[in-house]
Amino acid sequence: xxxxxxxxxxxxQGAKTASRILGNAAFNDGYxxxxxxxxxxxxxxxxxxxxxxxxxxxxxxRGFIFSPDVVAVMDDSLTADPTAxxxxxxxxxxxxxxxxxxxxxxxxxxxxxIAVLTLDLTRRALDTLGKAVLSSGIAAAVAxxxxxxxxxxxxxxxxxxxxxxxxxDAISKNVALAxxxxxxxxxIKLHTEELPARADLVPLAVVVxxxxxxxxxNTGNSASRHTGNWRITKPVIDYLKCxxxxxxxxxxxxxxxxxxxxxxxxxxxxxxxxxxxxQTECPLRAIGSQMEGLQ
Numbered sequence: 001x002x003x004x005x006x007x008x009x010x011x012x013q014g015a016k017t018a019s020r021i022l023g024n025a026a027f028n029d030g031y032x033x034x035x036x037x038x039x040x041x042x043x044x045x046x047x048x049x050x051x052x053x054x055x056x057x058x059x060x061x062r063g064f065i066f067s068p069d070v071v072a073v074m075d076d077s078l079t080a081d082p083t084a085x086x087x088x089x090x091x092x093x094x095x096x097x098x099x100x101x102x103x104x105x106x107x108x109x110x111x112x113x114i115a116v117l118t119l120d121l122t123r124r125a126l127d128t129l130g131k132a133v134l135s136s137g138i139a140a141a142v143a144x145x146x147x148x149x150x151x152x153x154x155x156x157x158x159x160x161x162x163x164x165x166x167x168x169d170a171i172s173k174n175v176a177l178a179x180x181x182x183x184x185x186x187x188i189k190l191h192t193e194e195l196p197a198r199a200d201l202v203p204l205a206v207v208v209x210x211x212x213x214x215x216x217x218n219t220g221n222s223a224s225r226h227t228g229n230w231r232i233t234k235p236v237i238d239y240l241k242c243x244x245x246x247x248x249x250x251x252x253x254x255x256x257x258x259x260x261x262x263x264x265x266x267x268x269x270x271x272x273x274x275x276x277x278x279q280t281e282c283p284l285r286a287i288g289s290q291m292e293g294l295q
Contacts (some may be wrong), residue, residue: 001194002055004065005142005295008086009074011229012044014135017164018072019050021139022148026054029148034059041059044253045230045273047084048211052142054161068100069094069192072142074134075123076100077229087111097141099134115188117145119181128177132232136161140178144185153182227254233289235267239287247285248278263288 005022009015016037017276023035037050051065076098078084087109092098095115098107101123104116121137136157143153157178161171235248244265249257254273260266279287 002053002057002059002061003070003146003190004068005052005070005072005146006065006068006086007050007052007072007074007138008078008084009048009050009134009138010061010078011048012047012133013048013074014133014138015048015050017075017076017135017160018074018139018142019052020143021135021153021157021160021197022052023054023156024160025139025143025148025153026052028156029152031056032059038064041219045227046273047078047081049084061100065089069190070146070194071096072138073098073107073228074138076102076107079109087114090114090194094192095145095188095190097138097145099138117141117185117188117250119185124177124180126232130171136174137181140181141185143183145188146190147187148200151183154178163201168175179294219251228268228270228272229257231272232275233274233291234269234272235276235278235287236290237265238286238288239264241284243284243286245283247281248285251277251281253277 005019007015007019009018010247019035019037023033026033031054033052033054035050035052035263037048053059053061053065056134069248071086071090071094072095073079073086075214079098087096090111092113093118096108097119098104099121100107101120102118104118107118108114108116117207119141121141122132125132125137131171139157140153154175157175161174164178166174198287242265244263248265253275254271256268256272257278258266258268274287
């Protein structure tokens with residue numbers, strides 16, 4: 001049987017790395033494995049999806065996983081995002097692992113035919129790593145739930161983190177985080193059935209146009225769509241120090257800084273994603289940070 005896992009996160013949270021860690025760990029445990037991401041809009045905070053398949057037998061499938069056995073949701077705000085739709089296709093009897101401090105009933109996507117495991121990985125990552133990077137923690141949760149051995153997982157974790165260039169100290173902290181998560185999760189018996197054999201593919205003609213590219217007009221790409229709901233910390237301006245030099249406006253990568261009705265710099269919190277570049281660049285240190293409710 002092929003176990004199909006789909007990761008849903010936001011840019012910067014480590015969905016791609018989580019899928020690679022899991023694939024590496026599965027391979028170390030004797031499975032055939034695949035792992036790969038799809039980025040869409042490549043920017044911090046944008047929804048990101050990554051996939052892992054592993055099986056004791058040869059894997060002949062290729063491409064996206066539309067009917068996963070397990071979904072791992074790294075930001076609970078994605079559960080209400082129609083563009084991400086993390087529960088779409090999750091098979092009856094499958095498992096959803098959601099990074100949240102909320103109870104499972106609030107983040108199950110309205111599904112009553114699946115198992116839901118909730119873990120506050122953001123808080124654990126902040127306490128251990130000092131930043132909300134979730135790849136090691138979410139990969140550990142999926143690995144343990146799916147029965148991958150601790151030895152194979154930790155070996156795969158270290159191999160992958162070395163490959164991405166982390167320091168020995170950072171790797172040590174990630175191992176500590178992953179160990180803590182692995183130890184609190186129990187293997188879960190999935191009740192999904194193997195998918196039927198794939199039907200014959202239908203050949204499609206390729207239409208080549210020399211008139212440029214089309215605009216993206218699908219739902220989720222409009223200017224009115226708020227993108228600040230994944231923020232962990234937010235910038236706060238001290239107007240007693242601020243001189244309206246506009247440096248924060250110039251450096252903001254999301255155009256979330258603007259002149260308010262009174263002419264002072266204002267922050268568009270609907271679209272500010274908490275990168276804190278404005279705080280770093282402010283010459284007068286007039287911008288501080290404030291923690292928000294953890295997802």
